[in-house]
Amino acid sequence: MSALLFKAAVGKRRAPIEGALWLSFSHHDTPYLCVNSDVTIPETPESKRPVGPGGPGAMHYVSMDASSDSDVEITGSSMITPVRSGKRVPQSGELIVLSDEEEEEEVEWVKTESVMERHFTAGQGTCTRRKEERGPRRENADSRKSRKRKSLTTDDLEREGPEPSWREQEDMVRRLHQKFPHLQKEELRDVLLEHDWLFEDTLETLRMFSDRGVEFGENVDRIGPLPVLTQQSSEACPSAYQQSRLHTSLPPGLLKSPEETKVSRKKRRRRKKKKPVVIHQSITSSEDEASDFETPPGSPLDAGSDCEEATGSVKIQIIDFFQRASVDELTLMSGCSLKKAQKIVSLRPFKTWPDLGEALRGGKGLSADLLSGCRAVLREREALRGLMVKCEHVSREMTRQMRQVVERGRVSVDQPRVLNSALRLKPYQMIGLSWLSLLHENKLGGILADEMGLGKTIQAISFLASLYQQGNTGPHLIIVPSSTLENWVRELRAWCPSLRVLQYCGSAEERQCLRREILDKAADYNVIVSTYNLAVGNGSDRGLFRKLRLEYAVFDEGHMLKNMNSLRYRHLMAINAKNRLLLTGTPLQNNLLELMSLLNFIMPSMFFNSTSQIAKMFSMKPSEEQSTFETDRIAHAKLIMKPFILRRVKSEVLTQLPDKVEQVEFCAMSQKQEQLYNNLLSRFKGSAGGEKRELINVMMHLRKMANHPLLHRQYYSSERLAAMSRRLLQESSHHNADPAAIQDDMEVLSDFELHQLCAQYPVLQEYQLSTDLLLDSGKLHLLTQLLPALKEKGDRVVLFSQFTMMLDILEVFLTHREHRYIRLDGSTPVRDRIVLIDQFNSERDLFVFLLSTKAGGLGINLTSANVVILHDIDCNPYNDKQAEDRCHRVGQTKTVKVIRLISKDTIEDRILHIGQRKLRLEQDMTATQEGDEETILDDMASQLKTSLGL
Numbered sequence: 045m046s047a048l049l050f051k052a053a054v055g056k057r058r059a060p061i062e063g064a065l066w067l068s069f070s071h072h073d074t075p076y077l078c079v080n081s082d083v084t085i086p087e088t089p090e091s092k093r094p095v096g097p098g099g100p101g102a103m104h105y106v107s108m109d110a111s112s113d114s115d116v117e118i119t120g121s122s123m124i125t126p127v128r129s130g131k132r133v134p135q136s137g138e139l140i141v142l143s144d145e146e147e148e149e150e151v152e153w154v155k156t157e158s159v160m161e162r163h164f165t166a167g168q169g170t171c172t173r174r175k176e177e178r179g180p181r182r183e184n185a186d187s188r189k190s191r192k193r194k195s196l197t198t199d200d201l202e203r204e205g206p207e208p209s210w211r212e213q214e215d216m217v218r219r220l221h222q223k224f225p226h227l228q229k230e231e232l233r234d235v236l237l238e239h240d241w242l243f244e245d246t247l248e249t250l251r252m253f254s255d256r257g258v259e260f261g262e263n264v265d266r267i268g269p270l271p272v273l274t275q276q277s278s279e280a281c282p283s284a285y286q287q288s289r290l291h292t293s294l295p296p297g298l299l300k301s302p303e304e305t306k307v308s309r310k311k312r313r314r315r316k317k318k319k320p321v322v323i324h325q326s327i328t329s330s331e332d333e334a335s336d337f338e339t340p341p342g343s344p345l346d347a348g349s350d351c352e353e354a355t356g357s358v359k360i361q362i363i364d365f366f367q368r369a370s371v372d373e374l375t376l377m378s379g380c381s382l383k384k385a386q387k388i389v390s391l392r393p394f395k396t397w398p399d400l401g402e403a404l405r406g407g408k409g410l411s412a413d414l415l416s417g418c419r420a421v422l423r424e425r426e427a428l429r430g431l432m433v434k435c436e437h438v439s440r441e442m443t444r445q446m447r448q449v450v451e452r453g454r455v456s457v458d459q460p461r462v463l464n465s466a467l468r469l470k471p472y473q474m475i476g477l478s479w480l481s482l483l484h485e486n487k488l489g490g491i492l493a494d495e496m497g498l499g500k501t502i503q504a505i506s507f508l509a510s511l512y513q514q515g516n517t518g519p520h521l522i523i524v525p526s527s528t529l530e531n532w533v534r535e536l537r538a539w540c541p542s543l544r545v546l547q548y549c550g551s552a553e554e555r556q557c558l559r560r561e562i563l564d565k566a567a568d569y570n571v572i573v574s575t576y577n578l579a580v581g582n583g584s585d586r587g588l589f590r591k592l593r594l595e596y597a598v599f600d601e602g603h604m605l606k607n608m609n610s611l612r613y614r615h616l617m618a619i620n621a622k623n624r625l626l627l628t629g630t631p632l633q634n635n636l637l638e639l640m641s642l643l644n645f646i647m648p649s650m651f652f653n654s655t656s657q658i659a660k661m662f663s664m665k666p667s668e669e670q671s672t673f674e675t676d677r678i679a680h681a682k683l684i685m686k687p688f689i690l691r692r693v694k695s696e697v698l699t700q701l702p703d704k705v706e707q708v709e710f711c712a713m714s715q716k717q718e719q720l721y722n723n724l725l726s727r728f729k730g731s732a733g734g735e736k737r738e739l740i741n742v743m744m745h746l747r748k749m750a751n752h753p754l755l756h757r758q759y760y761s762s763e764r765l766a767a768m769s770r771r772l773l774q775e776s777s778h779h780n781a782d783p784a785a786i787q788d789d790m791e792v793l794s795d796f797e798l799h800q801l802c803a804q805y806p807v808l809q810e811y812q813l814s815t816d817l818l819l820d821s822g823k824l825h826l827l828t829q830l831l832p833a834l835k836e837k838g839d840r841v842v843l844f845s846q847f848t849m850m851l852d853i854l855e856v857f858l859t860h861r862e863h864r865y866i867r868l869d870g871s872t873p874v875r876d877r878i879v880l881i882d883q884f885n886s887e888r889d890l891f892v893f894l895l896s897t898k899a900g901g902l903g904i905n906l907t908s909a910n911v912v913i914l915h916d917i918d919c920n921p922y923n924d925k926q927a928e929d930r931c932h933r934v935g936q937t938k939t940v941k942v943i944r945l946i947s948k949d950t951i952e953d954r955i956l957h958i959g960q961r962k963l964r965l966e967q968d969m970t971a972t973q974e975g976d977e978e979t980i981l982d983d984m985a986s987q988l989k990t991s992l993g994l
């Protein structure tokens with residue numbers, strides 16, 4: 045297609061997007077880029093054009109990656125086009141797919157950085173860090189001790205008798221657990237405590253009271269049930285589980301005489317009292333601890349040991365797993381398909397090792413190889429359990445310290461003095477600020493996950509202000525989506541004018557200039573604010589962020605970091621900041637693994653060694669009906685995330701905020717639309733294979749049809765296009781062109797784009813579509829009724845769509861119906877966005893704000909509107925939630941009405957259903973189960989209510 049023709053087709057309004065983001069799908073054999081139509085479609089050769097059921101060129105491959113940056117939206121002709129390496133010159137701001145070598149270099153770098161960061165947390169110098177990294181992973185006990193000693197407080201030195209370090213304690217617990225795997229680690233810890241951490245004494249006692257003799261290899265075949273990680277197992281076999289508890293629990297009273305016990309308890313209490321309160325001592329040794337949770341070579345679970353030679357204790361665990369794991373759990377073993385898992389269940393019971401061996405060797409698809417898979421699963425569980433113990437410990441300390449903070453009353457009065465005194469933080473924001481300060485004091489990263497609109501921006505700014513007040517002047521970096529950049533700068537100026545803010549954006553030349561100033565230390569700033577596009581986009585910008593030695597890196601809309609395998613994640617991980625803070629209103633998006641990605645991002649030191657285990661554990665797709673196994677996984681995730689996430693919801697803390705009323709409008713499609721939809725559906729039925737990309741493509745076609753028929757092409761037949769191509773030769777711009785080539789270019793456009801093209805050229809005017817056709821969709825028919833009724837009541841509307849072409853059609857509709865509107869989408873220059881937002885907030889007779897969900901859904905404030913219409917819902921319900929909350933936030937004075945338009949009996953019904961399930965999962969994550977140990981979030985909430993009267 046000639047570039048000229050194409051530009052005309054997409055309309056004069058949309059200039060080529062500066063910083064257009066190219067997405068890589070590196071897992072495909074051929075690398076694919078999601079291109080903006082303005083950029084490469086003209087270069088796509090016929091042979092490379094995707095062919096679908098609609099004939100050559102009819103199939104548009106569309107990227108629907110929910111993790112895309114906010115500016116990536118579904119444009120009319122967005123396509124995934126094969127990259128022809130070396131054929132195009134990268135443009136400014138594009139995310140270029142790295143070559144394998146470059147990627148490897150990146151990954152290496154990031155790995156080193158993560159490791160460095162781990163040591164950094166431990167408060168050591170860079171040189172030492174690098175040196176240590178090259179040396180053996182485990183330090184010797186002496187150096188550990190001396191390091192530990194250095195960090196002891198006076199309190200530590202005063203306490204009676206030496207108490208082993210946390211690591212040594214963990215080491216003892218682990219050693220005992222290897223010998224007595226049927227006992228839980230917490231129990232062993234108690235027994236050790238009772239014996240003043242004297243390992244041999246404890247061992248002696250345990251041997252005396254253990255009736256199982258597993259350590260000595262006795263009765264290996266007389267297998268009793270074992271407590272394993274999941275509750276499900278216990279539920280599946282309650283009597284056996286209880287029986288095992290009876291056998292294995294060793295109440296402290298049994299181990300020592302009552303007198304001795306009393307004395308020990310006293311000692312313990314004394315010791316507890318004098319325990320240092322600084323959490324980071326335990327956290328900073330986390331890299332040591334982390335290695336504890338890896339199974340050491342030679343341990344019974346070590347993969348190197350041969351299964352046949354497994355020790356008695358391991359055999360017991362393996363048999364127990366095969367005997368009691370659910371089908372879901374069994375499939376966690378490598379090589380165990382669903383079918384095999386079901387087979388295993390059908391072959392139960394396995395009482396002895398020979399029983400199991402016989403079953404596995406007995407053919408039927410099973411084999412002894414599963415034993416190593418089982419061992420791996422058990423090892424992973426061990427690691428996870430270790431991580432949970434660690435997180436629980438941090439959580440307890442955080443809760444305790446937070447309580448002290450609240451009790452001291454600090455939260456109710458002390459707003460940082462450097463904050464604009466005309467502005468007041470709300471009480472829950474003061475708690476948020478205290479929480480951030482606590483994390484800082486303990487050298488922990490965190491995720492401030494308050495519901496959208498509660499003022500995360502303001503809390504983060506206040507936190508940086510409080511650091512400034514304490515003498516920590518940065519530099520800090522704040523990375524935000526493009527659409528919120530201006531807003532951040534504005535809020536920083538309004539709330540803390542003392543902080544010097546440098547906005548890192550602009551043209552390539554402007555940025556080059558800024559870089560030089562920053563690196564030459566000529567720039568005077570405390571905080572740099574920049575965008576995700578720049579932070580991951582181009583090598584020079586990335587280079588800058590890596591070179592800076594930052595105090596804090598704050599990532600707004602932090603859920604963009606939900607995929608730890610993405611290039612974006614790796615690039616951002618390479619930013620060199622002492623501490624990381626994520627802000628997100630939607631902490632959990634599609635699955636638990638995403639949450640783990642966020643946690644790993646903020647605390648690589650904590651999670652570094654456990655990511656693969658966590659990934660395995662949490663990457664299973666949630667099933668339709670929540671199984672007990674899944675409930676367990678959610679419980680584990682909750683335990684792990686507890687210390688690092690603070691989430692409050694509006695209903696809890698903003699009681700004065702008007703309600704949000706949600707409504708789903710099921711719209712019947714127009715007659716013609718329904719017919720076209722059904723035709724399309726039957727054409728796809730049976731023709732779409734199982735390949736993911738193909739299915740996504742089909743889904744996109746159906747979604748488009750469910751929204752508006754003109755998003756496809758059927759009115760402009762090939763004959764009509766041939767006539768139009770010939771006619772176009774009469775235009776001076778095309779009189780030398782080849783009509784066949786023009787027609788080829790037209791074939792890939794939708795009806796609406798062709799209609800726009802006809803409007804551009806006087807010679808094509810007669811080929812324009814009629815207004816009736818333009819307005820013929822079920823949803824537009826509904827809007828025809830709905831909008832005047834809203835206007836009548838004095839409501840103002842923000843109207844979202846995923847499809848920029850749908851926004852084009854909506855513009856035609858609004859103009860036709862004489863509704864005043866403005867529009868913002870990914871193509872709106874960043875600097876113009878805030879101007880548009882201000883315009884909408886100030887001009888009351890602007891009735892509708894048209895927004896693309898991706899560009900307009902994040903971080904902007906539109907409290908002057910009180911009705912949100914989602915013309916088409918997103919596959920990721922959190923994007924819609926984000927969009928809704930542009931209006932439902934601090935500052936809203938009216939009830940907010942959210943209206944979702946769903947085309948009845950179409951694919952949209954299903955998307956809605958799946959979305960609701962995803963949202964349910966989030967509730968599971970944030971809900972507190974009855975009987976749960978006091979969590980930090982509960983604590984906050986109760987403190988909030990009682991101390992501050994909220």
Ligand SMILES: Nc1ncnc2c1ncn2[C@@H]1O[C@H](COP(=O)(O)OP(=O)(O)OP(=O)(O)O)[C@@H](O)[C@H]1O
Binds near residue numbers: 502503933
């Ligand atoms: N204490 C306060 N006083 C006055 N205005 C406030 C206060 N807290 C928040 N606001 C205002 O409320 C609006 C929402 O705040 P903010 O943008 O920080 O929320 P958020 O949680 O970051 O939202 P999102 O998740 O959508 O980005 C902003 O306009 C902000 O200026």
